[in-house]
Amino acid sequence: MGVEDxxxxxxxxxxxxxxxxxxxxxxxxPDRVAVLAGxxxxxxxxxxxxxxxATVVVQEPAYFxxxxxxxxxxxxDWTTAPLTVLVQDEYELVIGAxxxxxxxVRPLAAQxxxxxxxxxxxxxxVASSSVLPLPQTVTIRYWLRRxxxxxxxxxxxxxxxxxxSSALGRxxxxxxxxxxxxxxxxAMRRHFRTCWPVTMFAQAALILARKRMA
Amino acid sequence: MNxxxxxxxxxxxxxxxxxxxxxxxxxxxxxxxxxxxxxxLRFTGAGIDWRYEGIILGYLRxxxxxxxxxxxxxxxxxxDDIVASQLPSGAFRNSSFELNPLPFGTPHEAAxxxxxxxxxxxxxxxxxxxxxxxxxxxxxxxxxxxxFCSRLWxxxxxxxxxxxxxxxxVPNKQATAAEAFLALSEWTGDRSYANTxxxxxxxxxxxxxxxxxxxxxxxxxxxxxxxxxxxxSGRHFPLYVARCLPGLILGARIFGRADFxxxxxxxxxxxxxxxxxxxxxxxxxxxxxxxxxxxxxxxGLGDVCRGLRSVDSRALDDTCxxxxxxxxxGQDGNGAFHTASGFAAIxxxxxxxxxxxxRDILHVTGWTDKAFRYLAETLPLPEGSPVExxxxxxxxxxxERRLRLIETADELVxxxxxxxxxxxKKGTSWAEVIDPILDIR
Numbered sequence: 214m215g216v217e218d219x220x221x222x223x224x225x226x227x228x229x230x231x232x233x234x235x236x237x238x239x240x241x242x243p244d245r246v247a248v249l250a251g252x253x254x255x256x257x258x259x260x261x262x263x264x265x266x267a268t269v270v271v272q273e274p275a276y277f278x279x280x281x282x283x284x285x286x287x288x289x290d291w292t293t294a295p296l297t298v299l300v301q302d303e304y305e306l307v308i309g310a311x312x313x314x315x316x317x318v319r320p321l322a323a324q325x326x327x328x329x330x331x332x333x334x335x336x337x338x339v340a341s342s343s344v345l346p347l348p349q350t351v352t353i354r355y356w357l358r359r360x361x362x363x364x365x366x367x368x369x370x371x372x373x374x375x376x377x378s379s380a381l382g383r384x385x386x387x388x389x390x391x392x393x394x395x396x397x398x399x400a401m402r403r404h405f406r407t408c409w410p411v412t413m414f415a416q417a418a419l420i421l422a423r424k425r426m427a
Numbered sequence: 428m429n430x431x432x433x434x435x436x437x438x439x440x441x442x443x444x445x446x447x448x449x450x451x452x453x454x455x456x457x458x459x460x461x462x463x464x465x466x467x468l469r470f471t472g473a474g475i476d477w478r479y480e481g482i483i484l485g486y487l488r489x490x491x492x493x494x495x496x497x498x499x500x501x502x503x504x505x506x507d508d509i510v511a512s513q514l515p516s517g518a519f520r521n522s523s524f525e526l527n528p529l530p531f532g533t534p535h536e537a538a539x540x541x542x543x544x545x546x547x548x549x550x551x552x553x554x555x556x557x558x559x560x561x562x563x564x565x566x567x568x569x570x571x572x573x574x575f576c577s578r579l580w581x582x583x584x585x586x587x588x589x590x591x592x593x594x595x596x597v598p599n600k601q602a603t604a605a606e607a608f609l610a611l612s613e614w615t616g617d618r619s620y621a622n623t624x625x626x627x628x629x630x631x632x633x634x635x636x637x638x639x640x641x642x643x644x645x646x647x648x649x650x651x652x653x654x655x656x657x658x659x660s661g662r663h664f665p666l667y668v669a670r671c672l673p674g675l676i677l678g679a680r681i682f683g684r685a686d687f688x689x690x691x692x693x694x695x696x697x698x699x700x701x702x703x704x705x706x707x708x709x710x711x712x713x714x715x716x717x718x719x720x721x722x723x724x725x726x727g728l729g730d731v732c733r734g735l736r737s738v739d740s741r742a743l744d745d746t747c748x749x750x751x752x753x754x755x756x757g758q759d760g761n762g763a764f765h766t767a768s769g770f771a772a773i774x775x776x777x778x779x780x781x782x783x784x785x786r787d788i789l790h791v792t793g794w795t796d797k798a799f800r801y802l803a804e805t806l807p808l809p810e811g812s813p814v815e816x817x818x819x820x821x822x823x824x825x826x827e828r829r830l831r832l833i834e835t836a837d838e839l840v841x842x843x844x845x846x847x848x849x850x851x852k853k854g855t856s857w858a859e860v861i862d863p864i865l866d867i868r
Contacts, residue, residue, distance in 0.1 A: 218578055218591040220516075225531055225590045232526075233868050236469040240857050262521075262528045263470075286530065288514040391661040392717050399773050402465065406866065 220286055223255040230336065230370030230417035231259055233406065235308075237366070237419055238332045239263040243305035247298070247328070251313030253339060254279050258286055260308055265289030268304070270317070272296055300324040308332040310339070311353055322360050329424055331362050336417040348413045353420055362422035369415025372407030374400075376416070436755065440489070441809035442762030443799055444501075445816045447482070449836045450792050452854035455508035456482060459839070459851060459858065460793060461766050461786035462525040463710060463722060463773065466867050468849070470527050472856030474793060475512040475519040476535035477603075479505055481729070481796025483542035485803040487549060493808050503559055506546055509539050510566050517573025524793050533589055534603035534670075536574055540567035541603065544610035551614075564614050571611055575604055576624065584652060585627030594652035598635040599667040601628040602674030609677060621681065629678040632671050633690045635659065637697075641716030644697030646671055661714040665698045666727050669734030676737045695738040698731065699746045706749030707768075721769030722787065725757035726794035729801035751805075754798055761819035761834055763790035764798045771824065785825040785841065785865075788832060826864060841865060 246267040248260045261267060261283065271277045274293040299307065300321055307328035314333050318326055335349045354364050382397030412418050450456050455473030460466060483505045490498035512520040514530055519539060523532030543563040550560035579587040586596045587604050605625040612621035634657065635647040645663030672691050679688035701708055708731065711719040728750050735747050757764045771784040820833040831842045841849040849865045851858035860866045
């Protein structure tokens with residue numbers, strides 16, 4: 214039984230993979246940032262904590278009902294804008310979850326999205342990402358190249374080694390061995406991030422792609 | 428070189444305060460974080476977390492002892508950081524320490540509330556800055572009501588949850604929240620804050636105590652509600668046990684509960700049993716008696732000493748003196764206290780101990796404040812003009828690489844053979860992680 218709260222659990226504790234990916238984006242220190250609003254509001258909340266003045270790009274700003282809750286949770290001076298802003302304005306960084314990027318950016322591709330860098334967060338554990346064939350990171354990298362973006366970072370989170378450590382940790386916990394669980398948990402965190410091509414087998418990933426110069 | 432080895436504690440506080448002020452940005456005290464659970468090396472902006480408890484109450488103590496107004500000014504500047512960070516929800520921006528940037532950090536927001544309320548109570552007692560004191564108390568009250576009463580309080584258990592959706596209860600967080608509610612009760616004169624929230628929260632701390640076995644007296648790290656009642660985690664962190672002691676002692680006095688005082692005494696005894704002759708504490712003592720030694724906290728020992736002294740303030744025994752010695756030996760050349768020793772051992776690296784691990788010697792505002800708060804009570808007051816913060820550097824290791832950590836008043840840099848791997852320009856919110864080896868969480 215949970216205490217009723219207007220902020221879902223994954224707003225309070227975003228997944229470590231999402232945290233890692235968005236921290237990476239924040240360290241790029243971009244001036245103008247847009248975040249594509251999809252179904253996963255925890256992703257928008259976690260992004261706005263790092264980019265309090267970002268533009269939240271939504272299909273219909275007038276119907277963006279989550280805005281009040283988001284402002285309550287993260288504060289900030291962020292604004293909303295319709296999809297067309299991506300072809301009208303120049304953004305140094307446009308961030309979105311994989312399914313949202315494909316869904317929102319594809320119709321604009323012919324007009325040319327004006328983003329210096331596209332940051333795509335892939336999470337195979339999210340239901341909406343199942344619209345993409347597996348392995349999703351390969352699909353997304355291919356899709357980005359086709360739309361004039363060159364991937365320069367493809368890092369995975371919770372890769373095979375981390376998953377094994379995580380499973381061993383759970384097993385230790387089932388046996389009531391808390392000390393052994395702590396060992397495996399430390400190992401899981403140590404091997405949490407992976408590089409390409411192991412990223413293909415990770416549970417989540419960040420792909421950063423730079424616009425190819427004409 | 429450090430002051431303790433030179434046999435002098437005269438300049439310890441002055442040197443620390445000079446360093447601390449180099450960690451200030453426009454929104455407050457920042458810097459990277461090293462912790463056992465996780466790290467926060469990329470986000471380096473102001474963290475409105477438990478660091479403010481030590482900073483505000485440390486400065487306040489220096490003012491109470493010296494009556495020099497600049498200490499009170501510094502306490503109020505820090506309190507203003509918290510006020511400015513309050514979100515529409517009542518939570519504080521970036522209040523989650525190693526999980527930052529994230530609001531709703533526990534026990535961090537309660538620790539900030541406690542600091543605000545104690546400052547407000549002192550200002551009221553001396554008839555000073557009535558506008559400020561009212562504002563500090565109002566912000567703390569809003570946070571306690573909106574976050575702790577409305578979102579985290581579990582009426583069935585009579586304790587504060589860690590997050591709303593899970594019936595998990597952390598005793599040291601109950602103790603910090605209880606201290607904050609007791610302060611709020613004192614500020615408002617409304618006993619219901621104490622009786623409704625602080626009393627049951629402290630009762631949960633009592634329930635978490637091991638009665639027998641190798642960890643007897645220890646307080647379990649987290650109790651989780653299950654069909655069969657409360658399930659203990661089987662872990663006891665001496666540092667966090669110590670953070671429960673001041674709340675238990677205060678509760679014993681206010682509610683006339685001898686069992687709270689007994690619990691605190693048994694917990695203090697548990698801590699004393701764990702201290703090595705060199706003044707080190709293990710990280711975790713499991714119910715089975717197995718110990719996880721590393722990392723051995725250094726700056727955080729300030730909270731352990733403070734906790735032990737809250738139980739028995741009459742004298743510093745050998746245990747407390749050994750811990751204090753470790754703490755003072757941890758002050759580095761630039762005035763900051765290092766975090767720990769033995770971080771390398773938790774990742775299973777071959778650690779010779781010849782050089783510290785990077786996270787051991789990282790100067791973390793949210794650990795050093797604990798040293799500051801304790802030493803502000805016990806050491807000679809700083810005298811004379813402010814001291815300079817010298818550049819400081821040392822050799823360290825990370826994942827079997829030999830590195831150089833360089834810290835000045837303006838930046839913190841990690842290099843390997845002259846090549847930069849990491850740079851944080853003080854005052855900025857994000858560090859540059861140039862080499863992925865330091866991209867850790």
